[in-house]
Amino acid sequence: MEFTEQTRCREMAKSSTFYRSVYSEIEEVGWEHLVKLGEDLTFLSFRILDKKGREHILEIQLKRTYPKCPPSISADVPYIFNLEWSMQSRLKNVIRQFQEHLEKLQEFWSILEDIDKSLWVDDMKASFATSYRQINIGNDSFIMLSINASDPRSLPEIRFLGSGPSVNVMRKTWQKNSKRWKKEKPFLENLASLLETHLPGPPDVLKRDQQVECGICYAQNLPIDxxxxxxxxxxxxxxxxxxxxxxxxxxxxxxxxxxxxxxxxxxxxxxxxxxxxxxxxxxxxxxxxxx
Known part of the structure; x- marks a missing residue:
């Protein structure tokens, strides 16, 4: 946060109880965590790191009756936590509860990272709020995995996209074996076991550069010229x-x-x-x- 923003907030803090309260509470959290501050101090955005160094943005909306009314919160997470609030609560309490929520989601994000690293994930834009992955299994066929963020080791919801015979076989195999899912086993091991096959990994562009189409001209090779x-x-x-x-x-x-x-x-x-x-x-x- 630039020094000018801190100065502006300090000047506003002189004019009302609300501004003084918000200014002092930002001081408690630390100005280095503040990303954005609304013109009237009712909107704040904080950058918070989880224990694995992932960066998360927590947005907080305050009402003029704050702290009588709890703030509204939003963040780049698959689901938001229930904020515990009292008249004695402060912004630092919101940050602490958000950090505790991030801790509960560590296994969920680790499983998604394993999927991204080990399988052929189709054109996904990274987002900490996303709980699904579309897996490319070749021949214009895909598997859509939806992982339960609050219970990531549980059996995921799965949809098979495509009409080829291999997709139909895979769909029937999954239906037959779905009760064999075991939470104590690694997610990808469970997936391979139930599908009775190993899904394709990420395309190795360095080894297959002659077989990969260009994303602009859609040709594998440039013309002879x-x-x-x-x-x-x-x-x-x-x-x-x-x-x-x-x-x-x-x-x-x-x-x-x-x-x-x-x-x-x-x-x-x-x-x-x-x-x-x-x-x-x-x-x-x-x-x-x-x-």
């Missing part, structure tokens, strides 16, 4: 660093696309912009033969 120089006929050679995207591109195609975007910045021979699929920051070297 003298103007492309040493890139002529090459496969995809750039991958988005966002593990929940990992979309592959020809660097030439990506460079051409970035040049068409007005927000793209250039420093020497490097273009800085955003991935066309997940909007995460990307940096691409310009191919000299295309300049």
């Amino acid at each position: 003298d103007e492309l120089g040493n890139k002529s006929g090459c496969g995809t050679d750039y991958t988005c660093d966002n593990t929940n995207c990992s979309r592959a591109f020809h660097s030439i195609c990506l460079g051409d696309w970035l040049r068409s975007i007005t927000t793209t910045r250039q420093s020497f021979n490097v273009l800085f912009g955003n991935c066309p699929y997940c909007s995460e920051p990307i940096a691409v070297k310009i191919n000299s033969s295309k300049q």
Whole structure:
């Protein structure tokens, strides 16, 4: 939080009991945690780290009758906690209860991270509030997993998307074996056991760059063309660093696309912009033969 925001809050604190109360309570929480402060101090946003270093944003809405009326809260979590409140409660109590809630969700997020790391998750944008994953099993077929955030080791809800014979077999196998799910076993082990098969892992772009389509031109290889120089006929050679995207591109195609975007910045021979699929920051070297 910039010093000017703290100064503004301090000045407002001189004018009313409400402002003085909010200012002193922010001091207790720590200004380093404050991300955003509304003009009238009724809206506050705090950055909180959980025990594994994940960053979470807690938004707090106050009424003018605060602290008689409890604040409204929202956060990037699959479900919000029931806030315990009394006339003696303060913002630090809200933060403490939020941290306790984050602790209860650690296993849930760990299971999702295992899924993202071990299976072929289809174009997911990372969100701590999301409790489902769409797993690509090939041939335009998918498994939609919905994990119970409050009981992540329990049997997940599952939907099979696709009409191929392999999907129908997998659906019948799951229905037959669903009662065999055991909470004490690791989630992915349970999944493989009930489906009686191991699901495909994430595409290894580095090993299969000749087989991965470019996310812009949708071709596996560039055309054979003298103007492309040493890139002529090459496969995809750039991958988005966002593990929940990992979309592959020809660097030439990506460079051409970035040049068409007005927000793209250039420093020497490097273009800085955003991935066309997940909007995460990307940096691409310009191919000299295309300049």
